[in-house]
Amino acid sequence: MKTLNSYIKQIINETGSRISFYEFMNHALYTPGLGYYSAGSRKFGVEGDFITAPEISPLFSHCIARQCQQILAAIEENGIILEFGAGSGIMAADILQELENLDSLPKKYLILEISADLQQRQRATLEKHVPHLIDRIEWLQQLPETKLQGVILANEVLDAMPVHRFRLDEQDVSEFYVSIEESEFKWQILPTENEELREAVEKLRPNLPVGYISEINLALPAWIQSLPLATGLILLIDYGFPNNEYYHPQRNEGTLMCHYRHQTHDNPLINVGLQDITAHVNFTAIADAAIAANLKVASYTNQANFLLAAGLAPNIDPDDTKAYLQQAQQIKTLVLPSEMGELFKVMALTANFDSPLLGFKYAR
Ligand SMILES: C[S@@+](CC[C@H](N)C(=O)[O-])C[C@H]1O[C@@H](n2cnc3c(N)ncnc32)[C@H](O)[C@@H]1O
Structure with missing residues (x-):
């Protein structure tokens, strides 16, 4: 059986001596059957490589559900939820359960997931947790043709999109490419052949020192433009910063991060297909793309403010001391500034x- 390593090496050999880091990240994460998100490894949760907010506590998804309810109530019968990149499927299950409790179920819950393996896992999770609602859930293979009324959700999806990695040189913009040396993947940093990348980085030049290294998601504007919303809300949750913090002169090594068995490091060229590769999200770039796509940038806040405004609170009997303390710990992880509360942001379009x-009544 072909391994991901040999598959990527073959592509590098066939296309010349190198590929861009963008292509490398795309292959490493999404090659059908072999990539990190497309093969069968555990990924999420204690036994995987990293843990996301919906895996920490259902209370996170209950808060999202209450934000969805506000929109669904205004739209009446035809409200739809579309979730991108649904991971293990647990957020969809917990949102549907909470909306059922609130008597506000959407007409349909659509999932657009690029990994066939995760689609199967999501179906198993939803069949286990909400079997009576399974008929409302539909997996899409592509974006719907008509725009929907309702809510579009993406939690930790944008950080998993492939990025270009660049270096600002004195006279030009260099790009990080990946080549092979002595059978290992190696960086090659060369003047970029990508005009779009050069132009985007040149716009950043006035604020940055020569030699500055970072990443950029060039596909973001097209992704925002493609979101099929006629009426309602797009809720994007991820770790990241506005432009001035993202491209802060002191953040001169970028934000690329790999997750492997709950360890983080910055070398995407090892453990290929076995580790997650991510980059932080530039929320100013999302806002700019949204305005260009005729969406309104309605609000922006951090995860702690969003969850507290949306009613995050323990729901376990304090007499059950063990379970109560466990839940208190989960709430702390979601909202403390030293954990997920400050770094994770929520943007509403x-x-x-x-x-x-x-969810934005505490937004400043
Ligand atoms: C870090 S995981 C987050 C999973 C889940 N949302 C959670 O919070 O646990 C990223 C997810 O996004 C999916 N994904 C990445 N890019 C995507 C895209 N362009 N469209 C749809 N899904 C995507 C991945 O396959 C994976 O399910």
Whole structure:
């Protein structure tokens, strides 16, 4: 059986002596059957490589559900939820359960997931947790043709999109490529042949020192433009910063990070296919792309403010001391500034929906 290493090496050999890091990241994460997200490894949770907010506690998804309810209630019968990159499927299950409790189920819960393996895992999770709602859930292989009314969700999806890695040189912009040396993947940093990348990085030049290294998601504007929303809310949750913090002169090695068995490091050229590769999200770039796509940038806050505004609170009997303390610990992980509370941000984009949003009442 072909391994991911030999598959990528073959591509490098066939296309010349190198590929861009963008292509490398794309192959490493998403090659069908072999990539990190496309093969069968555990990934999420204590036994995997990293843990996301919906895996920490269902209370996270209950808060998202309450934000969805506000939109679904305004739209009445036809409200739809579309979730991108649904991971293990647990967020979808917990959102549906909470919306059922609130008597606000969407007409359909759509999932767009690029990994066939994760699609199967999501189905198994949803069949186990919400078997009676399975008929409302549909996996899409591509974006719907008509725009929907309702909510579009993406939790920790944008950080998993392939990025270009660049270095700002005195006269030019260099790009990180990946080549093979003595059978190992090795960096090659060469003047970029990608005009779009050169132009985007040149715009950053006035604020950055020569030699500055970082990443950029050039596919983001097209992704935002493609979101099929007629009326309602797009809720994007991820770790990241606005432009001035993202491209801060002191953040001169970028934000690329790999997750392997709960260890983080910055070398994407090892453990290929076995580790997650991510880059932080530039929320200013999302806002700019949204405005260009005729969406309204309705609000922006950090995860702690969002969850507290959306009613995050323990729901376990304090007499059950062990379970209560466990849940208190989970809440701390979600909201403490030293954990996920400050680094993770929530951005709300809207179309034809102007009421103040429940989860953003503490947004500054
Ligand atoms: C870090 S995981 C997060 C999973 C889940 N949302 C959670 O919070 O646990 C990233 C997810 O996004 C999916 N993904 C990445 N790019 C995508 C895209 N362009 N469209 C749809 N899904 C995507 C991955 O396959 C994976 O399910």
